[in-house]
Amino acid sequence: MSMEGWFAYPTAELPFAVLVLIIAFTVHEFAHAYTAYKFGDNTAYDAGRVTLNPRVHLDVLGMILILLAGFGWAKPVPVNQNRFKHPRLMGVIVTAAGPLSNFVLGLLGIILYYVSIKTGLYHMGSIGVQDALQVFFSYFISLNFLLFIFNLIPLPPLDGYRIIQNLVPLKVGYKMEQNMQWGIIIFLLLLFIPPLRAVTISPILNFSQKLAADFMSLIGGLFI
Numbered sequence: 001m002s003m004e005g006w007f008a009y010p011t012a013e014l015p016f017a018v019l020v021l022i023i024a025f026t027v028h029e030f031a032h033a034y035t036a037y038k039f040g041d042n043t044a045y046d047a048g049r050v051t052l053n054p055r056v057h058l059d060v061l062g063m064i065l066i067l068l069a070g071f072g073w074a075k076p077v078p079v080n081q082n083r084f085k086h087p088r089l090m091g092v093i094v095t096a097a098g099p100l101s102n103f104v105l106g107l108l109g110i111i112l113y114y115v116s117i118k119t120g121l122y123h124m125g126s127i128g129v130q131d132a133l134q135v136f137f138s139y140f141i142s143l144n145f146l147l148f149i150f151n152l153i154p155l156p157p158l159d160g161y162r163i164i165q166n167l168v169p170l171k172v173g174y175k176m177e178q179n180m181q182w183g184i185i186i187f188l189l190l191l192f193i194p195p196l197r198a199v200t201i202s203p204i205l206n207f208s209q210k211l212a213a214d215f216m217s218l219i220g221g222l223f224i
Contacts, residue, residue, distance in 0.1 A: 008070035013135055020139040021066060022054050024102055024147055025074040029057040031101035032077040032094060039090045041083040049077050071191060076157070081166075091166040095159045099151040106144035110216055113137040114223040141212050149208035153201070155187040156180045 009017040030052050033044035048056055059075045066072025084090035116122040122133060154160040161183065165173045176183075190200045 007067055009067065013139070014067070016132075016135050016139045017143070018063075018067065020136070020143050021063065021072075022058065023140075024105060024144050025063075026052055026054045026057050027101050027105060028098040028147065028151075029074050029077050031097040032079065035094045035097040036077070036079045039084050039094065041080050041094075043078045043080045043083070047078055073157075088166045092163050095162040095166070098159050099148045102144040102147040102151070106141050106148060106212060107215060107219070109137055109140040109144065110212075110219045113141070114220055118223050141216070142209060145212040145215075146205060146208045149204060149211065153187075153204060155190075156183040158187070 007014060029049065033049040033051075036043065037045045037050050044050055057074050059073055062073035062075075064072070079091075079094060081087040081091045081094075084094075113122075116133070122130060125133070151158050152160040152163070154164045157180075161176070161180075165176045168176070190196045
């Protein structure tokens with residue numbers, strides 16, 4: 001029986017998607033933990049989260065769901081903003097560090113792709129190796145840009161919600177905290193009801209692919 005319809009990605013490309021997601025999720029959560037640690041919060045450090053070991057950051061159910069449904073998660077990094085010198089400002093920076101790490105990975109993937117072509121390394125392998133590299137770089141770039149944009153959506157439990165919560169007046173932030181469960185329900189409805197997703201989440205995700213394509217063109221032009 002074919003397994004093609006079970007996954008959000010083609011089965012032949014599944015290993016590449018898994019590898020890229022492991023890297024992307026690990027770096028994303030490490031960025032949160034490391035930044036919090038550097039700003040004076042040892043919570044993540046004491047929990048063993050200031051590491052690039054994927055086993056510490058990955059959530060099994062979250063990984064399974066992202067492969068089956070295209071949506072998933074890693075283990076959230078524990079952060080105590082009260083330990084920061086400037087709790088709200090540092091809270092914004094620590095929260096934004098995760099999505100920004102995926103943006104940096106996406107840019108790095110584009111640069112490495114063009115460097116490998118420019119130096120001839122890309123063409124040194126067989127056709128099969130070249131095809132594998134093409135698929136890997138495609139996933140590495142597109143998924144990291146997707147995670148960058150997706151996590152900035154201002155709905156819980158995404159990073160964008162926490163960023164907004166730290167930027168608005170305190171009273172509004174408290175209200176956002178109290179109503180977070182309703183925000184999560186709204187987010188899930190937008191994500192899993194196709195008509196709603198088509199006019200809300202999908203355009204945002206499409207923008208991430210356009211952003212990746214624009215940076216591909218921009219950086220690619222530097223190597224011509």
